[in-house]
Amino acid sequence: MGLIEIIYVVVGAIIGAASGYALHRYISSKRIADANELAKRIVEEARKEAQAQKKEILLQGQDEIFHQKRELEHEFKERERELKARDRKMQEQGERLEEKLEKATEKEHEVLAAEKELTRRERHLADMEEQISSRIDEQERRLQEISGLTAEEAKSRLFEDIESxxxxxxxxxxxxxxxxxxxxxxxxxxxxxxxxxxxYAGDYVGEQTVTAVTLPSEDMKGRIIGREGRNIRALEAATGVDLIIDDTPETVILSAYSPLRRQVAKMALERLIQDGRIHPARIEDIVRKCEQELDVQIREVGEQATFDAGVHGIHPDIVRLLGQLKYRTSFSQNVLQHSLEVAALCGMMAAELGMDIKKAKRAGLLHDIGKAVDHEVEGPHAIIGADIAKKYNESKEIIHAIAAHHEDTPPKSALAVLVQAADGLSGARPGARKELLENYVKRLEDLENIATGFEGVAKAYAIQAGREIRVMVNSDNVDDDQTYMLCKDIAGKIEKNLTYPGQIRVTVIRERRAVGFAK
The missing domain is CATH 1.20.5 (Single alpha-helices involved in coiled-coils or other helix-helix interfaces)
Incomplete structure (x- = not known):
């Protein structure tokens, strides 16, 4: 490669670099302008949004201020009404207080005037009392001069005369x-x-017609009642006794007037509890067996009673009735035991009097036989007993003695009087009717002490086992009318101070004796 080519390459590279730089710069400026434009738009939108939010916040604040202002105005009006109401009440109270003050002032003036009037009257009364007192003293002096008696002597004589x-x-x-x-x-x-x-009928019936049966546990009550009450209905129907199952723990109450039915029910219930099989068929079977056993026991008790009394040849039905008396009480005294005591007393008294001892014992043993059926037959038990004795061919003397032992029929024979006396002795002796000997003796002493504590009484005797008090008075100090008053006073004091069964007869005796000598 030549130099020129290298120059061209270098120049081209420089030109490319310059154009790339210019292009990059243009693109960068473009991007910056776009970014600035975007930023301006975002800022403008943010400013608009902030303005909108500001307006909204201002509106909300204005609403809250408006609501608070309305609430404050309402509260202010309410308080203003309350204050006005209080002002009215205060004004009314003030007016009432002023009226009361005026009335109190008027009353005060009236009281002052009344006090002045009372003071004036008191002074007047004091003056009158002084005048009256002086006159009374003058009259007393004149009376003493005329009668020759002092004022105390005249008073005592006057009171004695008035009292008499x-x-x-x-x-x-x-x-x-x-x-x-x-x-x-x-x-x-x-x-x-x-x-x-x-x-007293309710209390007596509750005491005399109820028997309690103890259960081994509370669960046994449900078994006795049975499903839908069938067991308890079967037991009541078979025995004629009411079963009372209440909240009393581990106890069932048997209620019936007849002590024999209660005894049968008690025996049957105890046997069923012990056996554990409690259902209607089993109940009827047990009750039937218990009735048979009780009948045998009653006959044995009656036979034992005749043997103990030494009385023989009594009809079996009367022997059975004697056995029933074991389940009968009179004033808490067992009637069978009472009959044996009367038989023994009749025998001893008959021996002393030389009468027929066996007949006396027989009459004494049978005298209360009517009590065995007196809840089934109407009338006094003495008459009922006489009818029973007559039915079973007892002698006329025995029948009469039974009928007359409570004077339902007047006694007409010595045997009847004998039975009557023995009956009274057995019922009135100490301890016969839950009375201790100490209490008995103390009651007799109290009776005599009460009678002798009255003026004019010479002697007093408690007789008839404390059922009668006889008072002897001094005829010189007590006249006939005073005797009558003394009797009432003694009876009243006995009623007030003593506790005793039945009634006590008070007899006051005034006897005047004239003694002379023939010479």
């Missing part, structure tokens, strides 16, 4: 009133008895 007259008049009036009241005594007595029955 008043007591005699009161005694006569009381006797007259009680004489008139005897016409209505029967009706009043029936009313009192009816009220007593109404008040």
């Amino acid at each position: 007259r008043t007591r005699h008049e009161a005694a006569k009036m009381i006797r007259l009133i009680e004489t008139e009241s005897k016409e209505t005594a029967d009706r009043k007595a029936k009313e009192i008895i009816a009220n007593a029955i109404q008040r």
Whole structure:
């Protein structure tokens, strides 16, 4: 290659480089201009967007300011109304206080005027009292001069005279009133008895007609009730006893008036609990067996009672009724035990009197036989017992003694009186009806002390096992009318201070004796 070619190549390279540089510069300037234009557009759009956001923010702020302004105005109006209401109340209270103040002022003036008037009256009364006191003293001096007695002596004589007259008049009036009241005594007595029955029948029935059966667990109650109550219905139907299953833990209550039915139900229920098989068919079978067993036990108890009393030849049905008395109580005293005691007492008294001992024991043992069926037959148990004895061919003396032991029939034989006395002794002896000997003796002592504490009483005796108190009075100090008053006073004090079963008869005796000597 020649020099010229090399020059051409160099020149061409230089020209190419220059043209490339110019082209690059042109392209670069073009790009810069485009970039500047883009930047201007972006800045312009950003400025517009910022202006829009600024306007929106300003509008939101104006809205918030407007809402706050409305809320503040509303709150201001509410407070303004409250303040106006308070102002009105304050004004009204002020007016009322002013009225009260005016009234209080008026009352104060009235009170002051009343005090002045009272002071004036007190002074006037004081003057009058002084005048009256001086006059009374003057009259007393004149009376003492006339009568020759002091004021205290005259008062005591006057009071004694008034007291004596008043007591005699009161005694006569009381006797007259009680004489008139005897016409209505029967009706009043029936009313009192009816009220007593109404008040105490519920408690007595609850105590005497309920038996509790203990269960091994609470789960047993559900088994006794059975599905839909069929077991409990079957047991009630078979025994005639109401089963009460309540919240009492591990206990079932059997309720029935007849103690025999309760005993059958108790035996059957205990046996079913022990056996564990409780269903209607099994219940009926167990109840039937228990009735048979109880009937055998009752006969054995009756036979044992006749053997213990030494009485033989009694009809088997009466023996069975005697056995039933084991499940009967009277004033918490077992009737069968009471009958055995009466038989023993009748035998001892008959031996002392030379009467027929066997007949006396027989009458004493059978005297309460009517109580075995008195809940099934109407009438007094003495009459019911006499009818039973007559039915089974007992002797007329035995029948009469049974009927007359509570005076439902007047006693007409020594045997009837004997049974009556033995019955009273057995029921009234200490301990027979849950009364301790110490309490019994103390009650008798209290009775006598109450009676002897009255003026004019000479002696007092508690008799009839504390059912009667006999009071002997001094005839010189107590007259007939005072005797009547004394009887009432003693009875009233006994009712107030003592607690006792039944009633206590108070008998006041005034006896005047004239003693002379023939020489």
